[in-house]
Amino acid sequence: MKKTRDTIEKLGFPRGDCHDLPSSTKTFPDGAQYRVEIPSVEGPASFEAVVEACKQQDVYIHRISQGSGIMLLTDEELQQMASIGQRENLEVSLFVGPRGTWDITAMPWASAGKVAGLRVQGMDQLVYSIEDIKRACTMGIRSILVADEGLLWLVNEFKKTGELPNDLVVKISVQMAQSNPVSIRLMEQIGASTYNVPTDLSLARLAAIRQAVDIPIDIYVEVPDDIGGFIRYYEIPEIIRVAAPVYIKFGLRNSPNIYPSGTHLEATSVALCKERVRRARMGLDMIRRYAPDLKTSEKGASGLGVPIL
DSSP states (O other): OHHHHHHHHHTTSOSSOOTTOOOOOOOOTTSOSEEEEEOOOOSHHHHHHHHHHHHHHTOOOOEEEESSOGGGSOHHHHHHHHHHHHHHTOEEEEEOSOOGGGSSOSGGGSTTTGGGTTOOOHHHHHHHHHHHHHHHHHTTOOEEEEOOHHHHHHHHHHHHHTSSOTTOEEEEOGGGOOOSHHHHHHHHHTTOSEEEOOTTOOHHHHHHHHHHOOSOEEEEEEOOGGGTOOBOGGGHHHHHHHHOSEEEEEOOSSOOOOOSOOGGGHHHHHHHHHHHHHHHHHHHHHHHHHOTTOOBOOTTOTTOOOOOO
């Protein structure tokens, strides 16, 4: 085993999980160690609810993300999402629409086939996905969420040709599910801007990933029930210390999965968004209480995909 660990180390990776929990020396471009994300902001009404709740709760955020997909927003709604993001100087990250679970295939719904859930199936879906992204970018969006390695690579190539904006942030969904430093470095090499790690990684495993990659890590500190249901608030300071730069992400326990969302679920989406901001208040209080020296970014800081109108 020592020989194997020696070879892995020579290749530029940790010898094992970092149980000594070394402090990360890496930061965002502005020197900050953490930023805050509110996920599942499914439309303009939900976005405005987040903005208002942040004012009421005195919560400072940097990014919102959406899961239903670009394809399920009208042109007017896309423009509104971009306009709110620009007005508030926040990144707006929208999921690319086509995915396996919305297709006509059965495997993503089978007990042993769920691993295929959000993969992009076939060349036509890849084309649809690129079209989805192009449409969002024409409306000013500068951050997308992907859950397929082939789509990630293709987006990177389209950026090289100029068919997609070079400043487009490509955020990787938690559903991509790579869980080790080697796999996540591969995602970094083919174009990932930030990587949402699986929700159940220990501090030692997060620390090992940070030793191997430079891109920001996104991590749920409250996890929706259907992807684990953990509440890790007391770990937030240590997560930031060992894994910086990180996006601290506040999901919500005991809440329905509303993907794909729409006006029929708007009241529920708004209520869930307000509670996510309240949860963020609790998490940020943990940082102020136990690690007040940790540094966060200003809104619109370098690296954020704030919409451009």
